[in-house]
Amino acid sequence: EIVLTQSPGTLSLSPGERATLSCRASHSVMTNYLAWYQQKPGQAPRLLIYGASSRATGIPDRFSGSGSGTDFSLTISRLEPEDFAVYFCQQYGSSITFGQGTRLEIK
Amino acid sequence: QLQLQESGPGLVKPSETLSLTCAVSGDSISSSGYFWGWLRQPPGKGLEWIGTAFYKGGTYYNPSLQSRVLISVDTSKNQVSLNVTSVSAADTAIYYCVRHWGRLLWSAFDSWGQGARVIVAS
Numbered sequence: 433e434i435v436l437t438q439s440p441g442t443l444s445l446s447p448g449e450r451a452t453l454s455c456r457a458s459h460s461v462m463t464n465y466l467a468w469y470q471q472k473p474g475q476a477p478r479l480l481i482y483g484a485s486s487r488a489t490g491i492p493d494r495f496s497g498s499g500s501g502t503d504f505s506l507t508i509s510r511l512e513p514e515d516f517a518v519y520f521c522q523q524y525g526s527s528i529t530f531g532q533g534t535r536l537e538i539k
Numbered sequence: 540q541l542q543l544q545e546s547g548p549g550l551v552k553p554s555e556t557l558s559l560t561c562a563v564s565g566d567s568i569s570s571s572g573y574f575w576g577w578l579r580q581p582p583g584k585g586l587e588w589i590g591t592a593f594y595k596g597g598t599y600y601n602p603s604l605q606s607r608v609l610i611s612v613d614t615s616k617n618q619v620s621l622n623v624t625s626v627s628a629a630d631t632a633i634y635y636c637v638r639h640w641g642r643l644l645w646s647a648f649d650s651w652g653q654g655a656r657v658i659v660a661s
Contacts, residue, residue: 476653
């Protein structure tokens with residue numbers, strides 16, 4: 433099983449700042465089959481990024497994904513108030529597993 | 540517009556079977572060619588993939604849950620069902636019905652139901 437470790441656990445930033453979230457895999461993720469989700473309180477997760485770097489339908493271009501192999505990141509270029517949420521990464525190259533999440537909070 | 544709606548008992552006794560149904564509207568399970576799955580999220584924790592089904596009969600499960608899980612598709616009702624047997628408190632979670640992206644089995648999840656909260660307690 434591929435274990436995904438997200439860091440930091442909590443990230444405190446202000447609107448307008450740049451956020452970089454990390455997702456590290458215990459083994460190489462095949463064909464960069466990695467996705468990112470955003471989850472707000474009381475809501476289901478929303479797909480942001482698939483294939484490590486492709487934005488899902490309707491996702492603003494301030495969200496970008498990068499990485500390969502075992503190291504991946506999600507970058508939010510300029511934080512908007514609605515971006516403060518929990519973010520999960522998921523790999524689907526070898527079965528399906530998720531990271532434990534990063535909470536992005538307002539500083 | 541695609542909508543997924545989970546339903547089922549919110550309280551299940553230990554050792555019994557948890558049964559949930561996902562009603563799909565805005566798309567046909569049998570003609571769309573998509574895979575349909577279930578995930579869960581224990582309180583305050585991360586997400587866990589439970590399993591996935593295809594309307595032609597293929598099913599795929601998380602190895603850690605495979606012995607207790609059954610997912611089925613009812614094309615006549617356009618529904619996906621989940622059964623988890625011999626439940627314990629560890630099965631307490633929000634259960635989500637999802638659609639796999641891109642008509643692929645191993646993929647991200649691009650559509651989600653609002654979730655069904657299930658508590659296992661006597």
